[in-house]
Amino acid sequence: MINRMKRINKSYRMQNGIRVSYILSCLLIVSLILFFTVFSALAGESSENNHISSMEEYLADSSYSDFQKRMILNSVQDAMNDGISQEDTLSLIKNSVKNNVDPYNVKKFFDVLVSTKKEGISEKPILNKIKEGLAKNVDQRIIVNAINQKSENMLIARKLISDNEIQNGVSDEMID
Numbered sequence: 001m002i003n004r005m006k007r008i009n010k011s012y013r014m015q016n017g018i019r020v021s022y023i024l025s026c027l028l029i030v031s032l033i034l035f036f037t038v039f040s041a042l043a044g045e046s047s048e049n050n051h052i053s054s055m056e057e058y059l060a061d062s063s064y065s066d067f068q069k070r071m072i073l074n075s076v077q078d079a080m081n082d083g084i085s086q087e088d089t090l091s092l093i094k095n096s097v098k099n100n101v102d103p104y105n106v107k108k109f110f111d112v113l114v115s116t117k118k119e120g121i122s123e124k125p126i127l128n129k130i131k132e133g134l135a136k137n138v139d140q141r142i143i144v145n146a147i148n149q150k151s152e153n154m155l156i157a158r159k160l161i162s163d164n165e166i167q168n169g170v171s172d173e174m175i176d
Contacts, residue, residue, distance in 0.1 A: 058093050068103035075110035082117050084110075088127055095134040105140040112147045121154050 055076060059069045076089050089110075096106045109130050117123045126147050133143035 055090060055093050058090075058097050062097045062103075063100070064103045072103055072106050072110075075107045075114075079110045079114050079117075082114050084113055084117060084123055084127075088123075092127070092130060095131065099134050099137065101134070101140050105144055108144050109147065112144075112151055116151045116154065119155060119158075121151075121158055125154065126150055 055073060056069070059072060062069070064072070072093070076093065079089055080086060092109060093106075095101075096109070101109075113123045113126055113130075116126050129147050129150050130143060132138075133146065138146075
């Protein structure tokens with residue numbers, strides 16, 4: 001009888017040990033998943049913060065007021081949130097500072113890029129138009145007018161393509 005009680009007690013302890021091991025294993029797995037999720041989110045945020053920091057450095061060299069710098073950085077943040085690449089935004093900031101572009105025109109550049117992107121049209125032709133204008137030292141207001149016109153034309157082209165159900169080409173290339 002005592003041997004039987006010992007075997008039952010030993011069996012009971014083994015089952016409890018297995019349960020405890022299982023629970024600890026599950027907790028460990030959940031903890032690792034949470035750790036790596038938080039770590040990867042922080043790493044992405046850190047990369048974005050580094051990018052914003054590099055933009056702040058370029059803006060620090062400009063004659064813009066603190067309010068204007070913040071306004072531009074907010075526009076940059078919106079652009080990046082809408083899928084405009086960090087390289088493109090940084091390039092635009094560099095060229096704008098180098099050419100002493102009025103900060104309100106820099107904001108307009110980003111606003112047109114964002115609105116074009118939100119309409120489902122590639123922002124690359126608009127970005128190229130801005131870069132071309134800055135490289136040729138074209139008056140800023142002319143660049144703003146040109147990109148607004150280009151954006152409108154691209155919207156019209158997209159509408160015409162979709163209305164006429166043109167299928168014999170890639171629509172982005174046709175819109176460009």
